[in-house]
Amino acid sequence: MNLAISLEMVDLDHHEPNRNSRETKHFWDQLYPLIAAAGFGAIEIPYEPKWDFGGRSGIPRSRRSIETKFGTPSGYLEHLAQAGITHVTGIHFDPSMFLSDNLDQFFGIFRHFAQEALGFAADLQAAYLTLSVSPPLGKLQAVCPQDQNVQDFQVAYLQKAAQLVSELTQEASTKGVRLCIKNAFGSLLRGEAVVPFIRSLPQSVWLDFDTAHLQIAGVDVAAFAIAHADRIGCVHLTDTAFVDSEQAYLQKNPDYPQGAATRVFRDVGTGTIDFAPILKSLTAIGYTGSVTLNSKNTADIHRALLRMRHFANQNSRDLNR
Amino acid sequence: MANLRLSHMSHWKTIPYRQIDNFRDFYYEEKSNLAYYSDWDRILRYHKATGYEGIEVAPWDLPDMLALFGSPQAFAEFAQERGVAVSGMFHGADLSHVPSKREEILQSGRQAIEVIRAFGGKHMNLCPNSNYYGVGPLSRADIQQAAAVISELGRMAIDQGIQIGLHNEFFCAINKENHREFIESTDPNSVFYCLDTAQIAIIGEDLLQFYEDYHDRICTFHLKDTASCSLPDAIRYGKDVEIVDDGTRWFWEPGEGVLDFKGLWQLLKKYQFKGWMTIETDGTPDLLASMALSSYYVKHELAPIYA
Numbered sequence: 001m002n003l004a005i006s007l008e009m010v011d012l013d014h015h016e017p018n019r020n021s022r023e024t025k026h027f028w029d030q031l032y033p034l035i036a037a038a039g040f041g042a043i044e045i046p047y048e049p050k051w052d053f054g055g056r057s058g059i060p061r062s063r064r065s066i067e068t069k070f071g072t073p074s075g076y077l078e079h080l081a082q083a084g085i086t087h088v089t090g091i092h093f094d095p096s097m098f099l100s101d102n103l104d105q106f107f108g109i110f111r112h113f114a115q116e117a118l119g120f121a122a123d124l125q126a127a128y129l130t131l132s133v134s135p136p137l138g139k140l141q142a143v144c145p146q147d148q149n150v151q152d153f154q155v156a157y158l159q160k161a162a163q164l165v166s167e168l169t170q171e172a173s174t175k176g177v178r179l180c181i182k183n184a185f186g187s188l189l190r191g192e193a194v195v196p197f198i199r200s201l202p203q204s205v206w207l208d209f210d211t212a213h214l215q216i217a218g219v220d221v222a223a224f225a226i227a228h229a230d231r232i233g234c235v236h237l238t239d240t241a242f243v244d245s246e247q248a249y250l251q252k253n254p255d256y257p258q259g260a261a262t263r264v265f266r267d268v269g270t271g272t273i274d275f276a277p278i279l280k281s282l283t284a285i286g287y288t289g290s291v292t293l294n295s296k297n298t299a300d301i302h303r304a305l306l307r308m309r310h311f312a313n314q315n316s317r318d319l320n321r
Numbered sequence: 322m323a324n325l326r327l328s329h330m331s332h333w334k335t336i337p338y339r340q341i342d343n344f345r346d347f348y349y350e351e352k353s354n355l356a357y358y359s360d361w362d363r364i365l366r367y368h369k370a371t372g373y374e375g376i377e378v379a380p381w382d383l384p385d386m387l388a389l390f391g392s393p394q395a396f397a398e399f400a401q402e403r404g405v406a407v408s409g410m411f412h413g414a415d416l417s418h419v420p421s422k423r424e425e426i427l428q429s430g431r432q433a434i435e436v437i438r439a440f441g442g443k444h445m446n447l448c449p450n451s452n453y454y455g456v457g458p459l460s461r462a463d464i465q466q467a468a469a470v471i472s473e474l475g476r477m478a479i480d481q482g483i484q485i486g487l488h489n490e491f492f493c494a495i496n497k498e499n500h501r502e503f504i505e506s507t508d509p510n511s512v513f514y515c516l517d518t519a520q521i522a523i524i525g526e527d528l529l530q531f532y533e534d535y536h537d538r539i540c541t542f543h544l545k546d547t548a549s550c551s552l553p554d555a556i557r558y559g560k561d562v563e564i565v566d567d568g569t570r571w572f573w574e575p576g577e578g579v580l581d582f583k584g585l586w587q588l589l590k591k592y593q594f595k596g597w598m599t600i601e602t603d604g605t606p607d608l609l610a611s612m613a614l615s616s617y618y619v620k621h622e623l624a625p626i627y628a
Binding site: 013014015016017018019020021023024025026027054055056057058068069097139252253255256258260261262263299300 | 333334335336337338339341342343344346347350351353354355358359360381384385388389452560561562563564565566567568603604605606607608609
């Protein structure tokens, strides 16, 4: 398995002291060698074109940013290599921020940036592009026309999403990038619901096996890997201690459930997910693709790096196959 | 303060919770100070505690705010319960010099005016054009076109009880060579000026002279300091210059840079300015510390001159 860490561990959206320094190139230049020092030579990059609108090219999360600071994606790869990071394993694009009640406009924007992210992934020689094709259920419900049944709206949404994904498959194949679909717990594709969506699409569309999202949605994660071994395109080891007893998955921002405040995602190895049977399942199905550790929006970046290194060491026998 | 009301520009980024009632449990999950910056209840209490009567809303935070509160009115009520009023909101008029963009600018501006009214705010502090890079230099005709559409927006705003305050950025397409021409091309009855003290000093204006020259147009302020006065054109006109690669800061808390705020306060007294003044500490590593530091400076160093 090819082990990587996700740069989603760096929270750019929420407030905390010293957050503003994360908009500088200097912050990331300092971070890259630390990632390598923690023993990780591969990274996943979240694709976030929203930073382009404010001219935040110091944040390496879009083609514009990379080309502004490094000239070309190749130039960025050279920069990473000098720091000890040898490759970019994948790109994750979530178009949810563009959702409005104008769905035609939304899907136009989705298509535009998904294609951009796909080209970016190819230029960075990444193995996969994973897409969050469904915004949070609460946000979708908010844009459902008043004269339309919510279930019908959701079905129509997924049909449009499936069509968009299908349109991307040929380009993805040509570029040698594996197209994967996320199973976010607060989305239309939560838990088992991602399966019929994936299986309605060409074989070249894969499942993004994301452990925390599956567990929160009530899925037996280890069994899920066995059941859908033939469609797992990439693996995200994410952790959680969250039990969704209040249907947070229906909210507009399920990662921050209103009611009792909690951190839904925990640093990998610090939640309640039992990774041993999951890793054994992945071994049993012969999975040898990318495995990305994602301590999403960690409270402490440097501590999270070392925690993920500790996790990788504790599970080296399964992760180093 | 009788004449001056202190507001603070919201650079909090996304605040994920409206009000955290299980605060101790939430804190113990990570035992981190992040818990203290996670809900609007606490954020607004910090405003009041550090001496701010108001908050200026950032438009990029609106989607998340409205998802939590449902409406601008609901947020305003929530804030008022904590002793904080919404003084206004920032807005941008990209490509205002392009005739074909007129309708789009007016539509976007109209929506922003409605939102500010709903918040109960008074000021729409407006960046009048796009960044200089890729757009500038603007021609005389461009300046006139931009001034015309902004004036039209200004009249729309006045009808709704809102004041547009031109707010220049040091990297804006309207810049040193045409800044004054632009101001004087706008309708003085409907277009006012939000004096961002650092931005205009970085452009190359003399802060005190600028206030003397335009005091009758200046309706509000973004107060911040700088140690980078009169930056060269090559920097101001560059790409993505607001955030510097090596972490250099353009902006500092009032009193931490080189600007003559005491001189400015003498002028405020001379011309008897009354109204909102927004402290803005964009780029700070610690927003709460900057809020407190700035408030102390205004209330203890400057207030003896004029309050």
